[in-house]
Structure formats: C-alpha cells, structure tokens
Amino acid sequence: MAKAFFRLQKFLRRTQFLLFFLTAAYLMAGSLLLLQRSRLVIQQGSRGTSTNQALPVSDVMVGVGIGVDMRTMQNPRPSARLLVGMDVLPESALEQRHSPQWLMSRNSELRQLRRRWFHRFVEEQPAKMKGSKVMERVAESKGTYMGCFSDDSRERTLKGAVFYDLRKMTVSHCQEACAERAYAYAGLEYGAECYCGNRLPSTACKPEECNSECRGEKGSMCGGVNRLSVYRVEELRAAAKPRRNVIYRGCFRAPENLTDTFPASLIQPNLTVEMCSEFCSKKEFPLAVIRGVECYCGYPTRHFTLHEGAEGPRCLQRHDGSGAGAAAASTHCLVYQTPVQDTRCTDRKFLTTKSKVFVALSSFPGAGNTWARHLIEHATGYYTGSYYFDGTLYNKGFKGEKDHWRSRRTICVKTHESGKTDIEMFDSAILLIRNPYKSLMAEFNRKYAGHLGYATDRNWKSKEWPDFVNSYASWWASHVLDWLKYGKRLLVIHYEDLKQSLIPTLKEMVAFLNMTVTEDRLLCVENNRDGNFKRSGTKQKGFEPFTPEMKDLINSYILTVDEALRKRNFTGLPREYVPR
The missing domain is CATH 3.50.4 (Hepatocyte Growth Factor)
Incomplete structure (x- = not known):
C-alpha cells in the first residue's frame, strides 16, 4: 500500500513539474508573438494603410477571388462581421469587435479613419x-x-x-x-x-x-x-464622330422672355437640331430650345417646367436633326434633351447632426425601393441608408449603403423587414407599395439577373417560379399588413402614383421627412428621374408567367390589403391591380 502511494506521489510531482514547464513555455511563446505583432502594427502605422485594407467585406472577398454568396449580403439579419469593414485593427480592438459600443461608434468613424490613413499614405510615400x-x-x-x-x-x-x-x-x-x-x-x-x-x-x-x-x-x-x-x-x-444622344422632349409654349429664362443663346441661319444641341452641350446645359433661327440653352425651371406640351399645327415636327427645327408660331418652341447631365441636384452628403426621428423607407422587394432612394437623395441632398449592405448599390454611388443603418446620419433607411420588433424600432416610415404582379416579376429578375438584368425563359418555366410565387406573394401581403398594424406614423406611397405624378408625390415624401426643397431642385430630379438602376425597356415574354391558380392567390391577397388600407383611412390600392 505504501509503495503504491509513493509511486502516485512521484507521478503527481512529475506531472506538476511538467504542467509548470508547459505553462511557462506557453507564456513565453505568447509574449514573443505579442511583441512581434505589436512591432508589425507600429510599422504599418508609420507606413500608412493602403486603400485595399480599408475595403468593405464584400470587396475584400471578391478582390482576393473568394466566392461570396450575394444572398448572404442581402440577409435581413447580417452578422456583426458583415456590419463592419475589415480594417487592420490593433489586438486590443479585436477583442471588442462584436461589442455593441464598437458597432455603434466604429461605423460612424470609418470614413474619417480611411481618409486620415490615406492622407498619411500620401505624405510619406516617396x-x-x-x-x-x-x-x-x-x-x-x-x-x-x-x-x-x-x-x-x-x-x-x-x-x-x-x-x-x-x-x-x-x-x-x-x-x-x-x-x-x-x-x-x-x-x-x-x-x-x-x-x-x-x-x-x-x-x-x-x-x-x-x-x-x-x-x-x-x-x-x-x-x-x-x-x-x-x-x-x-x-x-478622332476616327469616328462622337455619339450624341439627343432626345426630343416636345413642343411647349415659350416663356415671355426667353433671354431671361435661358442663360445662353445663339442665332444661326439654317439652324438645325444638331447645331443647337452641340452648342448647348459645349455650354454644359441639358436642354436645347429652338424657336425659328434662335437656339437657347438652359434647365427646366418653374418658369419653364416642361409639364404642359402643345403638339399639333403650332409646331413643325422636324426634329430629326436633318433640317431646321422651327416652330410654326413664335409663341412655341421645340425642346431637346442634350447628352449633358443636369447636375443641380447630384451633390449629396450625410446629415451633419444625428437625426432625431428614425425614418424607414419600407417596401416589399421589387417594389422600387432603390428608385425611391435615388429620388429622395437627389431631392433632399442627403444620403439614404440601408438595413442591408449591397455592394452593387454602394459601387454606383449609394454611399449610405455601407454606413451603419442605426447611425442616424442618413435621411431614411431602406428595409424590407416586417414583424412587430423590426417595425417598432422606427419612429415613422414611408411605406412604398407596388402592384404585386410587377413586384414579383421585378424581384425574380433581380434574383437571377441582378439589378439591371432579366431572368431567362428557362428560369420562368422552371419549378422555381411557382415556388417563388407561392412564398413571396404571401410575403407581399403580410409586409403591408404588419406595417399598417405596428407602424407608429406612416406615409403610404403607391409606386404607380410616384411614376405618374412624380413631383407632387415626391413633394409629399420630402415634407414627411421634414425637409424643404426648391421647385428647381425637384425639376432637376425629374430631369434625372431614372437613375442608374432602371432596366432598359420591358423584355416581352412569349408566354404568360402567371397561371390561373397564381392569379387567384395573388388577387385574394390584393383584396385583403386593399381592405386593410381603407380601414386605416388610407387610399385603397389602385384599380389597375385587379382584376388581372
């Protein structure tokens, strides 16, 4: 018994010594590694950080050739890793990477940090x-x-x-x-x-x-x-003539004083559309206005809105560029859109102070949320945010896309979410509703061909299309019903109204956001209404994608939503929604 006890005691002593030795070796190795990393961070700080290190997650992954599932980037509940950029951080900061305080502060500092790093990089390079x-x-x-x-x-x-x-x-x-x-x-x-x-x-x-x-x-x-x-x-x-996309806008009644309305003018015998357009393009004006041998250049303004056309015998419809674009009566003129972009409303920025009211721009996917963001940004001059992080939108100028959605530095925040918890986070919301038939087709196109493409006939005829309709059609209805039930303060906007009466509807949206804009700025928005994410034309399919069963299902949801809107004293759905 004593012998066995002695052996056990000897073994424990050896084990204790072995544990002590391994612990000491571990601590020494950790210390050396920490010193090496600290030295590396100091060297990087002195040299500056390249722009590639400051890229967001999606850009970094794509840049190194790692496949990224864009559905993950569109996930309604992205992880903390997707909410932040992959900047090089000290070890102490990495320990707090997922803390709420870091998420709230880091995203608001990203732009400034990158700019400072870039300045340092600029100053210290040979x-x-x-x-x-x-x-x-x-x-x-x-x-x-x-x-x-x-x-x-x-x-x-x-x-x-x-x-x-x-x-x-x-x-x-x-x-x-x-x-x-x-x-x-x-x-x-x-x-x-x-x-x-x-x-x-x-x-x-x-x-x-x-x-x-x-x-x-x-x-x-x-x-x-x-x-x-x-x-x-x-x-x-030099070898080929530049392409000049000149679009005929129509015949309009001329302002009383053309020289006061338009900043630049030209009188040219045998004036042609091409001459006038070329002249106005060089002067950097988006409109070329022709009356007889007179050419005027300018913008749409409250004195010349282009809202009331006057076709007929008063105007000579010779606007093909081959001859004079003269008006039959001196009271009217022909108007053309030059290739020049109207830039009076293109400058945008983040809010200088945090917004006191947290506003959502809510819609079902495919209902025109991106287009509405384009209009709101150009009308107000402030970026819109997003609950999601879409690198494609960010790359095309929606800079609020990568700003943290709760930073309150944007005028409103895009969301497709519904449900009591997600809705009650916002103080108010613009609820954008579109015909479910059009919304379902637009979202299906986006899912298989991106923001600007079209799904193939093979996609439409596959089994995925019926499954898509069965699941997404109910989502279209539940999204509206949830926001009507839990939304604190709502402005309901129908996509079709925004498309047909852009300025009056946009005025209503801007007023809801507690912003004041000039008439000329709204006319500039109207002049740039399409933005960068409008699909070119409508791709006609040689078959009807919606079966009778699908139509019955969608129509039942339309009637339910229409009734719910009227019970809340909102305007019901447009008549064009049903019957299909």
Whole structure:
C-alpha cells in the first residue's frame, strides 16, 4: 500500500513539474508573438494603410477571388462581421469587435479613419516614385493627359456629369463615359469618381499629388484627395464622330422672355437640331430650345417646367436633326434633351447632426425601393441608408449603403423587414407599395439577373417560379399588413402614383421627412428621374408567367390589403391591380 502511494506521489510531482514547464513555455511563446505583432502594427502605422485594407467585406472577398454568396449580403439579419469593414485593427480592438459600443461608434468613424490613413499614405510615400508612376501610366492612356488639378466640391469646374464606380473605375471607362456625352474633359478623383466638363480646372498641382490608384486598374492613377487627374477626351473620337444622344422632349409654349429664362443663346441661319444641341452641350446645359433661327440653352425651371406640351399645327415636327427645327408660331418652341447631365441636384452628403426621428423607407422587394432612394437623395441632398449592405448599390454611388443603418446620419433607411420588433424600432416610415404582379416579376429578375438584368425563359418555366410565387406573394401581403398594424406614423406611397405624378408625390415624401426643397431642385430630379438602376425597356415574354391558380392567390391577397388600407383611412390600392 505504501509503495503504491509513493509511486502516485512521484507521478503527481512529475506531472506538476511538467504542467509548470508547459505553462511557462506557453507564456513565453505568447509574449514573443505579442511583441512581434505589436512591432508589425507600429510599422504599418508609420507606413500608412493602403486603400485595399480599408475595403468593405464584400470587396475584400471578391478582390482576393473568394466566392461570396450575394444572398448572404442581402440577409435581413447580417452578422456583426458583415456590419463592419475589415480594417487592420490593433489586438486590443479585436477583442471588442462584436461589442455593441464598437458597432455603434466604429461605423460612424470609418470614413474619417480611411481618409486620415490615406492622407498619411500620401505624405510619406516617396514623391519621386509616385511622379514617375503617374507619368508612366499617362503615356499608356488613349486621351491627352492634361495634368493634376485641385478640386473644390463647392465650386467644381468639371460639373457636367458625375459617375461613381468604387470597384471597377478605370481611366478609359471615365474617358468613354464623358466622350459619349459630348464632353471635352474627363477628371478622375479618389480612385473611383469620374467628372466630366468642357472647361479645364484653373488650379494645377504637382503630378505626384494625383496618387490614388484606380479601383479597377492597378498601376493607373485616378486623382487623389481633392485632386483630379484630367484628360482631354476629344482624341478618343478622332476616327469616328462622337455619339450624341439627343432626345426630343416636345413642343411647349415659350416663356415671355426667353433671354431671361435661358442663360445662353445663339442665332444661326439654317439652324438645325444638331447645331443647337452641340452648342448647348459645349455650354454644359441639358436642354436645347429652338424657336425659328434662335437656339437657347438652359434647365427646366418653374418658369419653364416642361409639364404642359402643345403638339399639333403650332409646331413643325422636324426634329430629326436633318433640317431646321422651327416652330410654326413664335409663341412655341421645340425642346431637346442634350447628352449633358443636369447636375443641380447630384451633390449629396450625410446629415451633419444625428437625426432625431428614425425614418424607414419600407417596401416589399421589387417594389422600387432603390428608385425611391435615388429620388429622395437627389431631392433632399442627403444620403439614404440601408438595413442591408449591397455592394452593387454602394459601387454606383449609394454611399449610405455601407454606413451603419442605426447611425442616424442618413435621411431614411431602406428595409424590407416586417414583424412587430423590426417595425417598432422606427419612429415613422414611408411605406412604398407596388402592384404585386410587377413586384414579383421585378424581384425574380433581380434574383437571377441582378439589378439591371432579366431572368431567362428557362428560369420562368422552371419549378422555381411557382415556388417563388407561392412564398413571396404571401410575403407581399403580410409586409403591408404588419406595417399598417405596428407602424407608429406612416406615409403610404403607391409606386404607380410616384411614376405618374412624380413631383407632387415626391413633394409629399420630402415634407414627411421634414425637409424643404426648391421647385428647381425637384425639376432637376425629374430631369434625372431614372437613375442608374432602371432596366432598359420591358423584355416581352412569349408566354404568360402567371397561371390561373397564381392569379387567384395573388388577387385574394390584393383584396385583403386593399381592405386593410381603407380601414386605416388610407387610399385603397389602385384599380389597375385587379382584376388581372
């Protein structure tokens, strides 16, 4: 017995010593690893952080070739990892990555942190290396490189058109976009922004100050922080005549004083549509107005709204560009849309102070939420947020897409959610409703072909389409019913009303958001009504996608929703919804 006890005691002593040794080795290894990581972080801090390190999750994954399921990015309840960018953080910050305080504060600081890191990167890179890289890439460009210029967001020189592509912007892409719209110059900024115009910026800068790499082309420089890399794009079309998309807007009664209404004018014998459009495009105006031999350039204004057309014998309908676009009577004029973008309402920003009222822009998927966001942003001048994080929308200029949805820095927040808990988080909501037949088809197209594409006939004829209708049709009804039941303060907007009477309906939405906008800004929105996410035309199918059983199901939901709206003293659904 004593011998066995002695052996046990000896074994425990050895085990105790072994545990002590392993613990000491573990602590030493951990200390060395911590010192090594600390040194690495310090080195990265001194060198600055590249723009790729500040990319959001979806961009980083795509950039390294990892497959990302976009349905995960659209998940109504994204994980904390999807709610934040994958920036390089110290070890102490990583420990608090999922804390509520970090989520609330981090997202509001992302933009500022990235800008500071970028500034540090700019200041400490060797100027000579940057300058040589800029000039090397310039030599490979198609257009003539005019130099690096300073850019003031309040007084832009290149303000004819604005394009964003935060993932695939290249020098050629910007030049082509500006050339197709008849602009002489293309300027790139921040690596992802493209500006067009016909006047060269006045303040030149050092070549090395345009050091922001193009997001879609490694090694090419696309401007910098408040710096424009400017190209002359006329040479791109030396062999072929530039395409000029001139759209006939109609015949309208001329204002009493044309010279006071329109900032620029031209009198030309044998005036043609092409002459007038070319003149107004160079002056950077979106409208070309012709009366006899007189050409006027300007914008839609409250004195000239383009809302009351006057076709008939008063106007000569010669608007094909082959001859004079004269009006039969001096009281009327012909109006054309030039390739120039109306930029009076394109500047947007985040709210300077947190909004006191948390407003939702709620809709069923496929009901036009993205289009409504485009209209609201351009009307108010403030970004809209989103409960989800759609990289495609962010890349096309919806910068509020990656801002945390509860930051209250946006004018309203997109959501497709329903249910008591999700609805009661908001103080008020704009409830956007669309014909369920159109909504279901739009969402099915988006699911299989993205925001701008169309599902194939094979998709429509597959078994997935009936399953989709059976599940999504009930969601369309329950979404509206839940918001009617739990919403605290609602403004119900029908997509069809917004489409047919844009300005009156948009005024109602802007007033609900407690904003005041000018009539001219609303007319600018109307002039840019389509945005970047309108499907081109309607793809006609050679068959009816909805079976009689589907129609019976959808019509029953329509009647239920219509009755619920009327019980809440809202306008019922438009008559075009039923019968189908």
